[in-house]
């Protein structure tokens with residue numbers, strides 16, 4: 412897990428539709444990275460998150476109420 | 487200062503202090519919240535019906551507690567910390583999904599979330615703009631002082647939710663009358679019971695109407711989808727429509743006037759918005775945080791011990807995740823009592839947290855933004871007609887709000 416303010420580089424994003432409760436926080440705060448399927452569950456638009464979108468990803472991970480999202484340092 | 491893991495402020499008779507605690511200022515949580523939050527992570531309180539429950543008041547703890555799989559919303563549990571007369575019995579009987587646990591909760595919620603996606607809600611903007619413009623016309627057609635609640639907010643809120651669900655315009659006045667009774671301070675239990683029965687009779691009739699002649703609306707999609715496929719019973723469907731209608735109506739009805747008054751008390755912030763309308767979405771979230779009107783909605787029972795930062799909610803005990811306390815926690819928000827529409831912290835819990843986090847939040851945000859913007863654009867001289875101290879609080883309602891707000895322009 413990556414915490415906010417802990418670096419500056421690119422990240423890998425993870426989204427689990429099975430855990431998602433469709434609150435749409437991710438698609439609201441990081442629309443370049445996440446969308447929602449018609450049934451409301453999360454759709455990951457890009458797993459490789461460039462450095463300039465790092466903060467957007469970390470904000471979405473923090474706001475997601477269900478723990479469906481994750482961010483990791485790329486291997 | 488040393489802090490014990492839990493506090494039990496005692497009243498004179500030796501029982502824990504009683505809860506709910508009313509607000510003295512409509513624009514701030516009750517004063518007692520701050521003291522409880524500083525004293526200990528958990529506070530034991532006496533709630534109506536002779537029961538006790540824990541209050542969770544710190545932001546991080548509220549998120550931890552509400553995200554825990556051991557936090558049950560099932561009102562059938564004897565320790566469920568219901569705060570209203572009959573609230574527990576009604577919820578245990580009707581089983582709205584706000585008071586269900588996974589996997590039942592997940593099944594129902596999945597039937598609804600598609601209606602509230604960011605994309606779907608964005609498409610509703612023109613309709614909501616039209617509704618708000620019409621209702622400002624109505625407000626301005628009234629002799630001053632007019633009531634910002636009855637002549638604007640309630641009309642916006644009922645029209646939006648009825649449009650979403652597919653309640654025909656012909657039934658709107660009936661719907662407004664019924665919800666005035668069910669949410670009203672002066673209604674008796676019998677009046678509320680009768681009004682609810684009327685409302686469910688209307689929804690029951692709508693289910694038949696939509697089955698025969700489906701339209702582009704939420705009820706039609708549920709009737710022709712999950713109901714037709716046998717994935718939900720008719721009585722459960724009625725409960726789920728009922729809770730969506732109720733949760734979506736009362737919140738906006740109460741938030742719009744409170745938010746408008748808050749902005750009027752902070753002309754500097756209103757000036758920022760007038761100069762840069764792009765700030766509206768952030769302003770709406772800041773108003774949601776500051777006012778946290780759904781403060782006491784997240785009622786839970788711990789089915790196993792829930793570990794917080796320095797305290798444990800014991801298995802079997804009821805607890806309340808106090809949203810306004812969390813949203814005013816200085817650990818999470820700098821100067822939490824200040825309205826600052828440019829603040830960087832965005833993790834408020836006005837919509838709750840965990841699997842029950844408000845399913846209608848994106849609609850709620852949009853509705854608030856358009857309702858406030860339309861109001862301030864069209865009525866630049868808007869001002870309260872009575873001193874704030876004289877505004878009647880809507881004390882019997884689970885969602886905090888004002889009974890009426892006389893305004894001039």
Ligand code: HEM
Nearest residue numbers: 583584730733734737780783784837838842844845846850
């Ligand atoms: C605008 C202000 C609103 C606020 C402050 C608000 C607040 C909340 C909160 C705190 C919860 C969580 C309850 C819990 O955890 O026990 C919730 C759930 C819910 N809200 Fe809202 N809400 C708002 C608007 C709406 C709207 C516009 C709708 C629908 C049209 C709506 C429908 C619901 C429903 C159906 C639930 C239950 C979700 C579940 O249990 O999975 N709300 N709301």
Ligand code: SF4
Nearest residue numbers: 431432434435437475
């Ligand atoms: S924020 Fe989390 S729960 Fe909400 S839609 Fe995105 S992944 Fe799902």
